[in-house]
Amino acid sequence: MVDRIAEIWGTRTPYPRDGLWPVRVDQALAEGVTEADIDRWVQSACVLCSNGCACDIAVKDGAMVGIRGRAGDLVNHGRLGPKGLFASWQGMSHPDRLTRPLIRENGELVECDWDTAMNRITERSRELLRTRGPLSHGFYTSGQLFIEEYYALAIIGKAGIGTPHMDGNTRLCTATAAAAMKESFGADGQPGSYTDIDSCDAIFLYGHNMAETQTVLWSRVLDRIEGPDRPKVVCVDPRDTEVARHADVHLAVRPGTNMALMNALIHEVLANGWWDEEYVQAHTTGLDQLKATVAAWTPEKAAGICDVGADDIREAARIFGTSARVLSTVLQGFYQSAQATASSCQVNNLHLLRGLLGRPGCGILQMNGQPTAQNNRECGADGDLPGFRNWENPNHVQELADLWDVDPLTIPHWAPPTHAMQIFRYAEQGSIEFLWISATNPAVSMPDLSRIRRILEKPELFVVVQDLYLTETAQVADVVLPAAGWGEKTGTFTNVNRTVHLSDKAVDPPGEAHTDLDIFLDYSKRMGFTNLSGAPLLSWSGPEDGFRAWQECSRGRPCDYTGISYDRLRGGSGIQWPCNEENPDGRERLYEDGVFATDPDYCESYGHDLLTGATVGSEAFRATVPAGRAILKTADYSPPHEEPDSDYPMRYTTGRTAYHFHTRTKTGRSRPLRQAAPSAWVELSPNDAQRLGIQEGDLVRVTSRRGKIEVPVRISDIRDNTVFAPFHYGYWDAGGSPGAHPTAANELTLTEWDPVSKQPVFKNAAVKVEKIGDASGPAPAPTTTASRPVAAARNRMRPTVGGSDAHATEQVDAAPPPHFPEAIKPGASGAAFSGARQGQEGRP
Ligand SMILES: Nc1nc2c(c(=O)[nH]1)N[C@H]1C(S)=C(S)[C@@H](COP(=O)(O)OP(=O)(O)OC[C@H]3O[C@@H](n4cnc5c(=O)[nH]c(N)nc54)[C@H](O)[C@@H]3O)O[C@H]1N2
Ligand SMILES: Nc1nc2c(c(=O)[nH]1)N[C@H]1C(S)=C(S)[C@@H](COP(=O)(O)OP(=O)(O)OC[C@H]3O[C@@H](n4cnc5c(=O)[nH]c(N)nc54)[C@H](O)[C@@H]3O)O[C@H]1N2
Ligand code: SF4
Ligand SMILES: [Mo]
DSSP, X not given: OBOTTTSTTOSOOOOOTTSOOOEEEEEEEETTOOGGGOOEEEEEEOOSSTTOOEEXXXXXTTEEEEXXXXXXXXXXXXXXXXXXXXXXXXXXXXXXXXXXXXXXXXXXXXXXXXXXXXXXXXXXXXXXHHHTXXXXXXXXXXXXXXXXXXXXXXXXXXXXXXXXXXXXXXHHHTHHHHHHHHHHHSSOSOSOOTHHHHXXXXXXXXXOOHXXXXXXXXXXXXXXXXXXXXXXXXXXXXXXXHHHHTOSEEXXXXXXXXXXXXXXXXXXXXXXXOSOHHHHHHHEXXXXXXXXXXXXXXXXXXXXXXXXXXXXXXXXXXHHHHOSSEEEEEOHHHHTSTTHHXXXXXXXXXXXXXXXXXXXXXXXXXXXOSTTHHHHHHHTTTSSBTTTBOTTOHHHHHHHHHHHTSOGGGSOOSSOOXXXXXXXXXXXXXXXXXXXXXXXXXXXXXXXXXXXXXXXXXXXXXXXXXXXXXXXXXXXXXXXXXXXXXXXXXXXXXXXXXXXXXXXXXXXXXXXXXXXXXXHHHHHHHHTOBOTTSSBSOOOOSHHHHHHHHHHHHTTSSSOOTTOOHHHHSSSOOEESOOSXXXXXXXXXXXXXXXXXXXXXXXXXXXXXXXXXXXXXHHHHHHXXXXXXXXXXXXXXXXXXXOOOSSSOEEXXXXXXXXXXXXXXXXXXXXXXXXXXXXXXXXXXXXXXXXXXXXXXXXXXXXXXXXXXXXXXXXXXXXXXXXXXXXXOOSTTTTSSOOSSOOOGGGSOOSOBXXXXXOBOOSOXXXXXXXXXXXXXXXXXXXSSTTOBOHHHHTTSOOXXXXXXXXXXXXXXXXXXXXXXXXXXXXXXXXXHXXXXXXXXXXX
């Protein structure tokens, strides 16, 4: 038995470079349940982060009673992290689940049957379409549904209604990942693969606390770190995270200054001749402009802006410039900070300059966060066109019109799709009067919450919420639809590694809950949406029909699913897209040949100016970008818009802890996870605490121009003059409203977004901190993570609560099981690597 709350990453299984990451099967079963009691194991993958760990769900007497990792899957080799082990099934089995639809009557939500709820929706929808047209409708979805569900929603929105106002919380999450890859490579799609961890000599983590947010991927890194040929680690993060603690260089930048640092790193790589001229000449465009932009960015200049040591910047650049194989990962410390897309593109540029792409150990992971964010981007329920098609390319629009048998003019493409923040703005101004929210909780997760609450509560706005629970958002809806969730429905989804998994239905949903797919199909049918031949627009009988339809849509596009089927996904490992005739077993890496997706007839976007967000347009793109070349996009540094001043002297940033997922609807309902991080806190540095007369655990008020939170202080190893708040703590378990002591980090954040990706800026704002009460004990923050107390306090405190109401086990296996994918068997990976190395000869 292992305590997987205290031991987040489990036991080490070290391995050498180019070796096989050993198999270790992690399992958790409900208290009192043994393996002999299990009726069946049902194949799935975890939906509590973008890592996409393959698993089997334990079913007993029609209920989920546990989980185990799938040994033979290329993603996790059997491992699961704390959220997967405990929250996945416990979070779904809670008595709080919604079991019947609710409608608002005289101000109160009351239970009703499905006909009543759906009629209320379709009546309003029809009335608005008749009187106000399609632009009255907005859809705000998720990064947590399945491919089939997003694709249905995309067709309804684009071909049934014809509204450009569709987006998802993917805008808050990985819009920048998509944008950075479109700008640099011409289309979304990760160039790298998780196996790059096995082969790299250095790994750079840019604003990515992988240790807490992709715990299984971090186990893989830790196992390399503890094995022979340890890779160098460079961490860019203002906090002393677990990643920083293992780093050779920790660049604890001032929040909001990533771009200055990136320009200096590129400056150094160019100045020291650490770049591959041959590769750059053959496969990229834009070098001259990049050189000109970074010319002034010496390490000293960046050091002053970022408040890090110039020598540390030099050392980081040296590691990047001189390691044979480098893997980079980028996440919210870049995507949600100032100049998000520009900074993330500079990571791509570093790799392009050295030709470190498409070879083992040389990946870029512009990470995703949510389990199925990738699919929302692929299917276009986020407003983009399905199959990474380009809304500015009339041929792409025509392809979709042919596929759906609709008039191309129905499909909105006269302007860019409306991004989430603009959808809420239209709702605020009154032009959107119908907002359908599925699988997301904006009343906690969007910035500037008092404004978001005001919008959602507007009487003229008709709000539909489709969720598992009565969330803060559902509480203000006009209609609440009870959804079936993970383990209660069948469908597919794709992780950040481009690996597609099937999740089979294991148990029945509670009460009258329906799957999201059934709800969307039902709406389409009731609305009578038809194609040009007069047939129903959506006539799928279930998810597998939806998958087949999606395969056709993906044919010939970068995310080609035509070689994948439910049958192929059952029993074995997940499969990486593209999977088609050319790549029958899927493809491990993209751009091995240095040919990028920038052919103007093929690309997903013609790109933007990184500083202003202005679109480049077809003509300029065709004139300036040779087809197939990657683009070295660049911009100068510009400071964050809200900087500290005398009223609000400190920088505020927000993020996550290992034990909770977002607004805690699942993790808050899993006892071990809830106990590990029971309530909100903020982190301050020892110097700041001393200056403000604050002790560990004291209650403080943190105020910005938009609002306040009142929470206890953890004195941690965060950089000075910086305040960090976890954003998990809304109000569903605290009476439903902010009350006397608000805790949601987004009370303080601002209404601002990146000009290119339109991703909101959650990671920097100006705040002031004042003490309002004495400590009654240490802050309720975990002691095993970035929030651990500073050294002096550590041994005086209780450790993060271990123990659980489920028992976890780990089983290490020396030999891979029989169905282990060929690609990741030791021989295969070694062979692939030596082949690639030969191809590399002649490079500097
Ligand atoms: N346990 C857990 N895991 C999760 C999730 C979860 O809620 N809980 N959510 C999933 C999702 S959807 C996502 S998107 C990912 C997010 O995963 P991450 O991006 O790793 O998580 P965050 O904590 O949001 O931010 C990462 C780091 O950015 C740092 N940071 C803040 N400001 C800046 C800055 O200006 N520059 C730099 N360089 N760094 C900065 C923070 O200190 C923080 O440690 O996690 C996924 N996995
Ligand atoms: N300050 C700050 N704010 C942030 C961030 C940050 O770092 N700092 N990060 C941002 C990021 S990256 C993200 S991804 C967002 C996340 O923000 P949200 O999307 O609001 O967070 P969740 O709590 O995951 O909400 C998902 C909802 O979907 C429901 N759900 C789960 N599965 C299903 C299903 O199968 N069907 C249906 N219908 N419902 C389902 C859950 O019960 C839950 O209510 O927050 C963003 N907000
Ligand atoms: S790393 Fe992510 S996908 Fe894997 S078990 Fe943990 S939460 Fe689930
Ligand atoms: Mo996210």
